[in-house]
Amino acid sequence: MTVTDSLSHQSACATCPMNRHLERLGVNMEDWDYVVALAGNPNTGKSTVFNALTGLRQHTGNWPGKTVARAEGGFIYGDKRYKLVDLPGTYSLLAASVDEEIARDFILFGQPDVTVVVVDATRLERNLNLALQVLEITDKAVICLNLMDEAKRHGLTIDDRRLARDLGVPVIPTVARRGEGIRELIAMVHDVATGEVKPRPHRIPATQDDSLNRAVERLTGQIQAAFPGLPNARWVALRLLDGDAQIERAIRDGSLGDLSRGTEPQSVADRLMVAEVHA
Amino acid sequence: MSAQPAAADILKTAGNLRREVGDGFHDHLVEALYTDAAQIADRAVTRPDAPPRFDLDRAIDRLVTSRTWGFPIMVLLLTGVFWLTIQGANVPSQMLATLLLDTVHPALKDLGAALSFPWWLSGVLFDGAYLAMAWVVSVMLPPMAIFFPMFTLLEDFGYLPRVAFNLDRLFSRAGAHGKQALSMTMGFGCNAAGVVATRVIDSPRERLIAIITNNFAVCNGRWPTLIMVSTIFIGSAVPAALAGLVSALAVVGIAVLGVLLTFAVSWFLSRTMLKGEASVFSLELPPYRPPRILQTLYTSLIDRTIIVLWRAVTMSVPAGIAIWLISNVSLGGQSIAEHLVTGLDGFGWLLGLNGVILVAYIVAIPANEIIIPTVLMLTVLAAGLTGVGEGAGVMFEVESNTTIRDILNAGGWTTLTAVNLMLFSLIHNPCSTTILTIYNETKSKKWTAVATLLPLLLGFAVTLTTATLARALGLV
Amino acid sequence: MTHHTALAARTLADLQPGQAGTIAALHSTGPERRRLMDLGMVPGTRVVAEMHSPLGDPVAYRVRGALVALRAQQARLITLAEPATEVDPS
Numbered sequence: 117m118t119v120t121d122s123l124s125h126q127s128a129c130a131t132c133p134m135n136r137h138l139e140r141l142g143v144n145m146e147d148w149d150y151v152v153a154l155a156g157n158p159n160t161g162k163s164t165v166f167n168a169l170t171g172l173r174q175h176t177g178n179w180p181g182k183t184v185a186r187a188e189g190g191f192i193y194g195d196k197r198y199k200l201v202d203l204p205g206t207y208s209l210l211a212a213s214v215d216e217e218i219a220r221d222f223i224l225f226g227q228p229d230v231t232v233v234v235v236d237a238t239r240l241e242r243n244l245n246l247a248l249q250v251l252e253i254t255d256k257a258v259i260c261l262n263l264m265d266e267a268k269r270h271g272l273t274i275d276d277r278r279l280a281r282d283l284g285v286p287v288i289p290t291v292a293r294r295g296e297g298i299r300e301l302i303a304m305v306h307d308v309a310t311g312e313v314k315p316r317p318h319r320i321p322a323t324q325d326d327s328l329n330r331a332v333e334r335l336t337g338q339i340q341a342a343f344p345g346l347p348n349a350r351w352v353a354l355r356l357l358d359g360d361a362q363i364e365r366a367i368r369d370g371s372l373g374d375l376s377r378g379t380e381p382q383s384v385a386d387r388l389m390v391a392e393v394h395a
Numbered sequence: 396m397s398a399q400p401a402a403a404d405i406l407k408t409a410g411n412l413r414r415e416v417g418d419g420f421h422d423h424l425v426e427a428l429y430t431d432a433a434q435i436a437d438r439a440v441t442r443p444d445a446p447p448r449f450d451l452d453r454a455i456d457r458l459v460t461s462r463t464w465g466f467p468i469m470v471l472l473l474t475g476v477f478w479l480t481i482q483g484a485n486v487p488s489q490m491l492a493t494l495l496l497d498t499v500h501p502a503l504k505d506l507g508a509a510l511s512f513p514w515w516l517s518g519v520l521f522d523g524a525y526l527a528m529a530w531v532v533s534v535m536l537p538p539m540a541i542f543f544p545m546f547t548l549l550e551d552f553g554y555l556p557r558v559a560f561n562l563d564r565l566f567s568r569a570g571a572h573g574k575q576a577l578s579m580t581m582g583f584g585c586n587a588a589g590v591v592a593t594r595v596i597d598s599p600r601e602r603l604i605a606i607i608t609n610n611f612a613v614c615n616g617r618w619p620t621l622i623m624v625s626t627i628f629i630g631s632a633v634p635a636a637l638a639g640l641v642s643a644l645a646v647v648g649i650a651v652l653g654v655l656l657t658f659a660v661s662w663f664l665s666r667t668m669l670k671g672e673a674s675v676f677s678l679e680l681p682p683y684r685p686p687r688i689l690q691t692l693y694t695s696l697i698d699r700t701i702i703v704l705w706r707a708v709t710m711s712v713p714a715g716i717a718i719w720l721i722s723n724v725s726l727g728g729q730s731i732a733e734h735l736v737t738g739l740d741g742f743g744w745l746l747g748l749n750g751v752i753l754v755a756y757i758v759a760i761p762a763n764e765i766i767i768p769t770v771l772m773l774t775v776l777a778a779g780l781t782g783v784g785e786g787a788g789v790m791f792e793v794e795s796n797t798t799i800r801d802i803l804n805a806g807g808w809t810t811l812t813a814v815n816l817m818l819f820s821l822i823h824n825p826c827s828t829t830i831l832t833i834y835n836e837t838k839s840k841k842w843t844a845v846a847t848l849l850p851l852l853l854g855f856a857v858t859l860t861t862a863t864l865a866r867a868l869g870l871v
Numbered sequence: 872m873t874h875h876t877a878l879a880a881r882t883l884a885d886l887q888p889g890q891a892g893t894i895a896a897l898h899s900t901g902p903e904r905r906r907l908m909d910l911g912m913v914p915g916t917r918v919v920a921e922m923h924s925p926l927g928d929p930v931a932y933r934v935r936g937a938l939v940a941l942r943a944q945q946a947r948l949i950t951l952a953e954p955a956t957e958v959d960p961s
Contacts, residue, residue, distance in 0.1 A: 159681040185594070207909040210421070212902060213597065238682055239936040240440055242911050244432035245425075266684060270452075271443035279439040293687055320431045323423040331412040338408055342401035356409035357420050364409075367402045425908040429916070433935070456922055456931075456938075465925035560940050564926035567942060573929075675903045678940040679910075680931055 148190065148199040150309045153222055155250055156234030157243050158205035161262045163187070164292040165234050166202050169302065179218050193306050201228070209249045211360060221362070223253050224348075225371065229309040232301070234260045237267035237274050237289070251285060251317035252351040256308050258315075259287040260301055265294070285315040319350065331357060343373055452683050459557050469558055473580065476545050480584075481618070484537035491533035500526065519719050522789045527715025527765055530790065531707040534764040538615040539703050542584040544695035551686040559678055569658045570665025572601040573678060579605070579657055582612030583650075586825055587706075587832040589614075594836070598674030604661050606833055607846045610825045611653040611660065616763035620820050621646045623767060627800045628813030649821050656822070660849070668845065706828050710761035715790075718758050718769060722776060722788030730787060736777045746855060747815035747862025747871075751777055751806060756819070761827040766820070768792050771799065774806035811871045815858045822854035883932065884946035886920035892951035893917050899948040911935040912949065 156162040170189025179186045187202040203222055204215035211217045223231055233250050235243040250257055261276055280287040286304045290297030307313040322329040335353035339346065346352070352372065355363040366372040459468055503525060507517035549555055555577050563573025574596045582589025589609040596602040613621065630642030721731040732754065740750035755769040768790030775784040783802060784791050793799055824847050825833070834843040865871045886892055894916045897904055911934050912918070919933040929940040
């Protein structure tokens with residue numbers, strides 16, 4: 117009996133080394149196969165999307181150690197069980213507030229299998245700020261372009277294909293409160309989670325200032341050398357240059373190192389090998 | 396581990412680069428993000444060729460924030476919500492009361508007799524626990540089931556942030572945030588819900604101010620007490636033609652006083668206990684969205700019903716048991732209740748109230764709704780009245796206001812008692828559900844204590860003052 | 872309409888409803904500055920003052936498609952680059 121066989125009765129997530137981080141963030145992965153994070157600006161219909169995805173299978177609690185509410189739910193697609201975690205609505209992930217810290221920490225350290233960014237079609241430009249930041253942190257993202265009915269009411273036409281091309285990640289138009297587009301969204305989440313669709317997200321171009329850009333490049337290179345396999349070295353560099361204390365701490369105490377090791381090929385066997393190394 | 400030196404190197408390089416790059420990094424980063432966002436959005440979004448002839452959303456906004464119409468519309472809408480709640484809840488409340496109190500209660504007592512329950516078991520279970528729960532459900536459920544769905548509709552529509560926008564100037568003068576208007580309005584439905592509603596306020600300092608002062612919004616559970624006392628004592632003091640109007644105005648007056656107190660106490664807190672750096676003001680006005688009326692009403696109705704029922708069971712059942720026990724357990728020839736009433740009578744007199752009221756408020760900490768029935772029951776008990784009520788520890792209410800007045804007069808009530816009771820009803824500690832909610836939201840014993848005791852102490856101070864003044868002026 | 876000395880820079884607070892301006896610089900610091908920038912108010916951004924509260928303060932500004940309310944004390948710390956232009960109210 118191979119190692120894989122003996123552990124096949126447990127869900128893939130329960131044995132993943134990332135589970136430790138997830139547990140600390142209060143997410144119990146015992147019965148679930150994939151974890152999906154739901155991010156977005158406040159007032160984008162994110163909770164409507166959440167409800168549309170989870171139906172009645174949800175409950176609210178708090179983020180560990182914080183007085184910020186958290187809604188969790190689940191859905192099943194095909195033969196896989198998806199756990200959906202609703203992140204606080206935030207304008208940005210540059211960690212200026214507790215809400216932003218929570219959202220950022222979850223996407224970065226919790227390493228959800230997919231991050232869905234809910235975007236308001238009527239305020240696209242403003243909403244993209246958060247979306248672009250998410251794309252700097254993780255490759256596995258899907259944009260939920262919600263409130264399409266409102267966009268139509270205001271006479272706006274949104275070329276979601278163009279948007280998907282420019283952003284490098286799938287874009288699913290939805291009218292969450294009518295349930296339109298939700299099936300497509302779930303299907304795409306599944307495809308990204310299972311690796312059938314591999315987004316290649318757009319990274320924000322350099323700033324106006326050349327000396328800044330050089331500094332970013334240099335630091336990124338150093339980080340990549342020290343932590344090969346880290347998908348978001350550039351983002352880490354950006355945060356360090358911005359003086360992000362949490363990221364500094366993560367480097368110092370090695371949790372960033374864990375992330376780089378944990379993002380190697382996702383097959384169950386590989387995850388198990390990594391788990392054995394850590395045991 | 397080879398990772399460690401590499402980590403230290405990275406941090407060192409980062410530190411050096413940061414010094415070179417200077418403070419402007421954050422600015423450049425955000426600017427780069429938004430420049431990118433603008434370009435991408437520009438390519439993806441097509442606007443109509445000509446601007447629409449009539450922009451409904453903007454027109455609505457102009458109207459609801461206009462100098463002339465903004466406030467009237469706001470007052471009208473909110474008054475409308477309150478009025479619909481009171482009117483709409485009337486019949487269902489009565490129906491529930493008839494069902495739960497006049498039908499099910501006797502049936503339960505019969506059941507108890509049939510099962511040969513000892514008198515005390517039947518008493519504790521049916522007269523204590525069940526009755527309290529039944530009161531809470533029949534008083535609270537209909538108004539909550541009307542108020543909150545309507546409120547949620549306004550919220551979904553997008554109107555509520557405009558209320559915060561309109562009122563912010565008043566709140567900022569008091570050191571608070573315009574969004575406090577929203578939690579305050581919610582508080583008129585239920586203070587626990589009002590406290591939860593303070594989550595929309597980002598700044599912890601301003602959020603605490605909103606939480607602590609939320610209690611001055613007269614919640615649905617306190618309206619019956621105010622209305623009854625006002626009708627019986629205030630209304631009867633004026634010519635019959637004006638009685639209805641005057642008693643209504645008195646209740647409104649209390650509510651308005653509550654709003655004024657909210658501002659005053661907010662101002663006080665922001666100058667003393669919650670003095671701090673001015674917080675970053677942030678208020679976004681989301682676009683208007685046509686609400687899904689039926690769906691919202693349905694979901695909100697279910698949510699609220701469940702919450703009320705939960706509270707009825709967990710909070711009022713213990714209260715009911717306590718009430719029955721203190722009325723039926725005797726020490727030295729008198730029930731505990733009578734001991735308490737006598738013991739607190741002195742302090743009660745000072746406050747222009749009496750021992751019965753104070754004891755009622757103590758046992759009714761879990762639920763303001765049961766104040767009246769408890770007061771009536773205790774008055775009958777303490778005054779040894781016969782022919783009224785259903786026995787010790789059995790809360791009751793009567794149809795006729797005249798009967799109530801007679802009972803209370805026999806208990807020594809005067810107009811001062813009535814007025815001070817209305818004041819105390821406005822200014823006393825939050826109910827236990829609210830206290831629990833405050834703790835859950837703040838996770839701070841200190842602030843929960845402040846939120847609980849501040850209104851209570853203020854209430855003592857106010858009633859003490861009015862009582863002393865009234866007596867000094869020979870009014871009583 | 873707007874009264875200010877020739878020397879003082881025009882700020883967001885000087886915009887009347889219907890007027891637009893382009894942000895030149897943010898003079899606030901710390902969390903205030905970050906919040907404004909997160910909302911899209913960076914130098915070069917075009918902002919339209921849409922409406923005043925009935926009590927005069929705050930004012931709602933259209934920024935990158937969203938409507939953001941700012942108090943006068945915040946708006947005074949945001950300087951504008953060019954003379955205000957009228958915006959067709961439709």
